[in-house]
Amino acid sequence: MDSRIRQHAAVIVDRCIDLQPDENVVVSLPPVAEDLRVALYEKIGEVGANPVMLARGDRGIGTDRAARAYLQAIDAEDLSTPEHLLQLYEHADAAVVGRPHRNVTEQSDVSTELGAAFAEAHRDVLNARLSTKWCLTQYPAPADAQLAGMSTAAYEDFVYDAVNKDWDAVEDHQQQMVDILNPAEEVRIVSGDTTDVTMSVADMTTLNDCGSNNLPAGEVFTAPVPDSVEGEVVFDKPVYHQAREIQGAALTFEDGEVVSFSAEQNEDVLAAILDTDDGARRLGELGIGMNRDIDRFTYNMLFDEKMGDTVHMALGRAYPETVGEGVEQNDSAKHVDMIVDMSEDSFIEVDGEIVQRNGTFVFEDGFDA
Template sequence: MRDPRFQALAAQLAGYSTALRPGDRVLLELTDIPEEMGIALIREARNAGAIPFLRLNQSRLNREMLSGATEEQYGIIGRHRLAEMEDMDAYIEIRGGGNAFELSSVPQENMAAAMKALNPVSQRRIRHTRWCGLRWPSGGMAQQAAMSTEEFEDFYFRTCLMDYAALRPAMRKLAAMMEKAEYVKITGPGTDISFSIKGLPAIPCAGECNLPDGEVFTAPVIDSANGHISFNTPSLFQGIPFDNIRLTLKNGLVVHAEAGDKTGELNAILDTDPGARRLGEFAFGVNPAITRPMRNILFDEKISGSFHLTPGQAYHVADNGNQSRIHWDMVCIQTEAAGGGDIYLDGKLVRRNGLFTLPELAILNPSLS
């Protein structure tokens, strides 16, 4: 029997997140997910009058390809995929796979070659389509989250299918406050950093581009960040697990980076290109249903009471001019249980110990949601 939540999720993706319209061409890129979910998504696209196109991947085959990747090979792949993306009005990606560390042994230079070749595809998708990306729940994800498989699946569908429209007004108010502000200051254990966001847009994300969702982001002025920051949330990037990342920034540049026994790997990634050592995003995590890390960035960057800073590429909708082949959301949780911390906009306290201090933002606090 088909899980009715599959149909509900397909409807959320096609009807709300990408708002498919008659005649839209939508690329469905699916990796290691149940056929029933793919069928539900194709049918929902057709019900909206859209024309679905299908790209199927398998994570182990992707790993094998990347293990021997060359610039010539991925240059050809990149050109083909860019031509495909140029024909699309919308894009939905669902990535499954039981092993989050599948790519951990792929040589860094191979990953860099593939990312360089595929970056124009990503930029075309971000800039010119209505898109949404999400992961598919698996036993591996449940294990990372320290949950039973059933418990994690229930959590996953609950957060993906929540009423994001109800959160949008408060998220828009937070975005308006950010757009009026010039400076951000963040303090907490191992953290004392400030930067400017003057003149940059702030974007509320309420289920349109990711599921689950729940962040309000902008970008630091490219040369403005000064101070140090400790990220207390585990991170998984390019298949490599990182814990306790610490960065020191001077005039917007990461001048020191450490992550215990992964310090070498961390600095290798930050040396991908000049933009990888500058920040491309700052965001508040505001999903009241996500309260602890899953070691999965699509969840962790939305944790209520968190913020993230992102070495690498800025989004075009909040563009500080930074360009890079990487975009790495590093998350710090500031709830009292996680050690606490404050965020100020132009010297005004906006959030203390993970809770917004203003009544109009209270719906974004987990205890009041």
């Protein structure tokens, strides 16, 4: 086995979920990630914890092919919360979820409406999983390498360079941005002449993603006050959702809500996201990518949202840990991240002060106020 896989497993178990003896952990990885499954079980055994395996995602319906067959066969009105899966996560202390694929477009012929209904039926399952010590990660499967336009070997290097890092050093560097955002009242994002959006982050909490949940990590993120978002934003990186590529998504916000939208490609998929529920028309996250080892777009949001010189905004559910006491949490069955390139003709402004210009932060060499 590649030694980098065992290193990956060790980071997950020791840092991301901090697994302890006798704890119950759900490992959710498809068969294509068998080596990581084995390495995780080996590490979990060393800790003395109790694992159980699911084959796909956090929704317990098997492989991508099995999931497609199920969704093609069932009527949306027959979908309901799978209570047995909910019970599993309610009794789990930790969860490791990976999403490698044998075919990244396996569900491309499943309707977006059915996909939204399925997400809604699993809302309580998602909430239960997010209440554990959870980690979402990636295994370098050939289909994901193909989607990224890379050879399998090059993609393996890309993945392991991104996940097997000195996360203590990353934490120290990113904490400088956390310290700017945590006491802030308002954030403004400007990119070119297409994006100018403001939002309140008053009383919200900014988190330092440095190998605690997502792996790879490499961002700081918070939640906007739901009704505070104003302005227009064009997401100049594609959104890959339910095996479909949304290009050129543009949103206009008033009083926190999306009041108009468009897309250059697959606008119907964007519409289905927004129509999932009321919370899907509001932002649940503002994230700032700070991992410069992720230097290319790969159609994998777990990596893409961490790219240096980017920000991302998520329609839908806010992470409870980012929502201040007494402040409304945006709730939704969806959490869909979308990316803005901040490398040129762009800036982030916090309480009237520019803290990043063209990808360079105020605490870095080369910052031009």
